[in-house]
Amino acid sequence: MHDIKYIRENPEVFDATLSKRGVEPVAQHLLALDEESRGLKTELQNGQARRNEASKAIGKAKAQGDDEAAQALMAEVAELKSKLPELEEKERDVSGRLQDVLAALPNLPTEDVPLGEDEEDNVEIERWGSPREFDFEPKDHSDIGPALGLDFETAAEMSGARFAFLRGQMARLQRAIGQYMLDQQTTVNGFQECAPPVMVRDQAMFGTGQLPKFSEDSFQTTEGHWLIPTAEVSLTNSVNGQILDESRLPIRLTALTLCFRSEAGSAGRDTKGLIRQHQFEKVEMVAIVHPDDSDAEHERMTQAAESILKGLELPYRKMLLCAGDMGATARKTFDLEVWLPGQNTYREISSVSNCGDFQARRMNARFRPEGEEKGTRFVHTLNGSGLAVGRTLVAVLENYQQADGSVSIPSALLPYMGGIEKLEPA
Helix, strand or coil, X not given: CCCHHHHHHCHHHHHHHHHCCCCCCCHHHHHHHHHHHHHHHHHHHHHHXXXXXXXXXXXXXXXXXCHHHHHXXXXXXXXXXXXXXXXXXXXXXHHHHHHHHHHHCCCCCCCCXXXXXXXXXXXXXXXXXXXXXXXXXXXXXXXXXXXXXXXXXXXXXXXXXXXXXXXXXXXXXXXXXXHHHHHHHHHHCCCEECCCCCEECHHHHHHCXXXXXXXXXXXXXXXXXXXXXXXXXXXXXXXXXXXXXXXXXXXXXXXXXXXXXXXXXXCCCCCCCCCCCCEEEEEEEEEEECHHHHHHHHHHHHHHHHHHHHHCCCCEEEEECCHHHCCCCCCXXXXXXXXXXXXXXXXXXXXXXXXXXXXXXXXXXXXXXXXXXXXXXXXXXXXXXXXXXXXXXXXXXXXXXXXXXXXXXXXXXXXXXXXXXXXXXC
């Protein structure tokens, strides 16, 4: 959510910055609604004050025997009582329209976010690791997996497309990957482990920006709960409506959860394999920090995600997303893309975003500064994958595949595999 005070003071800058995301100028429309809303609030307050004043004057007029004045005051109070509810309703309508427009707008990108419309305009920052040289033609994970316990047919029969049924050693490997990530993020990178709900109410989805604009991307139950698209929703909303002491910051949270996405806008994309599923597991990282620390925290969280890829010895590259490819709530995003030899390309495996105070305003999440400063300030929120478990499984299968169809287990995962050192074809 945007600060209307900032828009009042910087309408041209606001429009120019949003234009980097392809948004048409909207500041004047917002300011017109804001001015109308403030005018109605002033008229309403003046009317309420006059009603109270006239009501008190009625008693005085009667006490003084001035019936004519008392009758005039009573008529005025009656008129105000009839008019004020109409003013209240009109003010609510205008204020609601203003909030609806503000709630639908994306965050403002930072100055160093490059211009661009899509992933083709993202900027590569650096690479780590060298892609393995195979002495055979590497296969896609969807071709390697079925003989190792990756069952798409059974899942499709019971659930439809974009689901998978993992068996035996494959299921063990997925569990090992998730546990390894969670252990690294908690014991090495300093995040507190959480086990949050995976069903939330509208308020939580609104707080992190999934509602109202992106409802079609998520699943909703018949009772109105939403299945979380990522644990970012649950973890970030743990401070919804709170005023924190500054001493509590930073708050760093992580969770390994199921995630659910309808993939409404991805028809025809990645229909084969594990890349784009309706149900998947992910280790999420969330940080709630002091505004002065959010840029440094962004780098720290990105490094925490990178540490998983380095530990698994998976080549990757770090990308700075252009304005047109960022999520709506982000002001700056780094993507990590892992090398997939079966596809002969890099694919996204983590997205780490600094949202500034955008989500905090939607959640009304603030902190009370220490010292003599009065009042409260909005916290900054950040989120990122640390990592997507299914996509990491894909990367392990493709990068560690052998000519005989087996897959070697990365050394970092061996302690979690119960003695299994290689996935063998059935």
